[in-house]
Amino acid sequence: MIPQFDLYKEKWSVQSDDVIKPGLTAIQEALKLVGNPEQELQVVHIAGTNGKGSTLTFIEAIAKEHGLRVGKFMSPCILDVHDQIQVASMPITSAEMDFVFEQMQQGGLSGKLTDFELLTVAAFLHFVNSRVDVALIETGMGGLLDSTNVVTPIVSIIPSIALEHTKFLGNTIASIAHHKAGIMKQNRPVIIGEMSKEAKAVIYEQAHMKKASVLELGDQFYIESTTAGEMYTNDENGLTLTIVKRKMKGPHQAHNMALAITAFFEVATALNIPVILQSVTAGVQRATVLGRYEDVLPYVILDGAHNPASAEKLVATIREDLPEESITFVVGILADKDVEAVLRQLEQVSDCFYFVDIDNPRAMPAEELLQLSNAKEKYILQNSITFIKEQSRMQNRTIVSGSLYLLAEIRSALLSDDL
Structure with a gap:
């Protein structure tokens, strides 16, 4: 669609x-x-x-x-x-x-x-x-x-x-x-x-x-x-x-x-x-491109790492750009991707994950993502926009990643709101 x-x-x-x-x-x-x-x-x-x-x-x-x-x-x-x-x-x-x-x-x-x-x-x-x-x-x-x-x-x-x-x-x-x-x-x-x-x-x-x-x-x-x-x-x-x-x-x-x-x-x-x-x-x-390590709000980054190779590159970028920062991930992924491999990559730089449902028939449910995660802190997130805006206000470094469909949903909502 x-x-x-x-x-x-x-x-x-x-x-x-x-x-x-x-x-x-x-x-x-x-x-x-x-x-x-x-x-x-x-x-x-x-x-x-x-x-x-x-x-x-x-x-x-x-x-x-x-x-x-x-x-x-x-x-x-x-x-x-x-x-x-x-x-x-x-x-x-x-x-x-x-x-x-x-x-x-x-x-x-x-x-x-x-x-x-x-x-x-x-x-x-x-x-x-x-x-x-x-x-x-x-x-x-x-x-x-x-x-x-x-x-x-x-x-x-x-x-x-x-x-x-x-x-x-x-x-x-x-x-x-x-x-x-x-x-x-x-x-x-x-x-x-x-x-x-x-x-x-x-x-x-x-x-x-x-x-x-x-x-x-x-x-x-x-x-x-x-x-x-x-x-x-x-x-x-x-x-x-x-x-x-x-x-x-x-x-x-x-x-x-x-x-x-x-x-x-x-x-x-x-x-x-x-x-x-x-x-x-x-x-x-x-040169800049939407959804590729994009600063969309203070302390909030969007990156469409939706397969193991792109997740590996995101991890390398985080280590280079944010070596001392604590990272919170907001993640939603399509079920036809190698989800476990993506999570294993991202878990190298964070122990805190919030999983979200995506409005797409190919999406993996947040509950299944939660079960596949090895993170110490893992949650299902219902209202991602409110959470992300609060993370920005609190200066908590947050990276929204996974499907580009998720990025589209969140980016549109964030930029259309009066923040």
């Missing part, structure tokens, strides 16, 4: 299925009916288990500093469907969504697609209507059979690979890597982050078949901490760049930043624009 998406479907009598149907045939046929907008776009395509949204946000910030008009398609939403489709960092408006729905209605798309496929078409249409210079496209799930995989990108990016969505992608790293590698296109470069040998073997095999050059973090480009800041080095162009400070905290964000800088060189080449180093550093220093 995509919040507020049904309002437009009902208004314009455009039907779609609230199910997952991996495959490209349906969306390819639908895109033909609306003039193949995806073929008019300059695209950066990104797949991976973690780091997708942050990497795209870094690229967006760098591109904006270079004066480019940027479109961005992400999932899932933080607040509602509008923030999944953005141009110039502004969510699509109701009027703009009405316009693309009118285009899709006139194209005869009703009943032909799933919700996410329909939303993907809407994003492509909006980016063409808005005349973006570059479109940053994040896969919904996997890559090979994801509805976004109809584009021919300037460059593909795979920040990380770990077990996820095993029902659809397979239960081995190799099978999941195969799906992620599916976004690579013939003779187009791919940029990859740190990952296991098993995952890299699949990536390189697919890249060889598609004659796609591989730019790997730690091989063709590097990021390392120095006394002056973080130093980015790129052997391909002989560049060395020092980043003094990032708003997006955590050692993993340094890696995402390096991927983004490398990707922007490919974008600049494709668009035939010069890379301004001052604009690169300004962009990565200012």
Whole structure:
């Protein structure tokens, strides 16, 4: 379910299925009916288990500093469907969504697609209507059979690979890597982050078949901490760049930043624009993303650590940023995640957990989360908003984590209240 998406479907009598149907045939046929907008776009395509949204946000910030008009398609939403489709960092408006729905209605798309496929078409249409210079496209799930995989990108990016969505992608790293590698296109470069040998073997095999050059973090480009800041080095162009400070905290964000800088060189080449180093550093220093170690109230942080890999990164960030502080967690997670592994990670930095129910049919009940927790202090929380505001007032460091759906609920409620 995509919040507020049904309002437009009902208004314009455009039907779609609230199910997952991996495959490209349906969306390819639908895109033909609306003039193949995806073929008019300059695209950066990104797949991976973690780091997708942050990497795209870094690229967006760098591109904006270079004066480019940027479109961005992400999932899932933080607040509602509008923030999944953005141009110039502004969510699509109701009027703009009405316009693309009118285009899709006139194209005869009703009943032909799933919700996410329909939303993907809407994003492509909006980016063409808005005349973006570059479109940053994040896969919904996997890559090979994801509805976004109809584009021919300037460059593909795979920040990380770990077990996820095993029902659809397979239960081995190799099978999941195969799906992620599916976004690579013939003779187009791919940029990859740190990952296991098993995952890299699949990536390189697919890249060889598609004659796609591989730019790997730690091989063709590097990021390392120095006394002056973080130093980015790129052997391909002989560049060395020092980043003094990032708003997006955590050692993993340094890696995402390096991927983004490398990707922007490919974008600049494709668009035939010069890379301004001052604009690169300004962009990565200012970049922020909702729900990624986000300060939403004093002493309250939102972070969507919903799988073991992202939980591990959150723990590393806490140890770096809050080494002496006592942490209280407010947690809600979807039942199809590796819940126990996530909890074991978070329990390394806190012994106090409050579990909440999420308004989502896939959510694990708070009572079950409580039973799985090994924390010394663990409770079920009924009124999370009141509790979080009181924690902020009392200056008790609180981190809300788990599902992005939980973050959307809490963030919306906190920001709409008179605090």
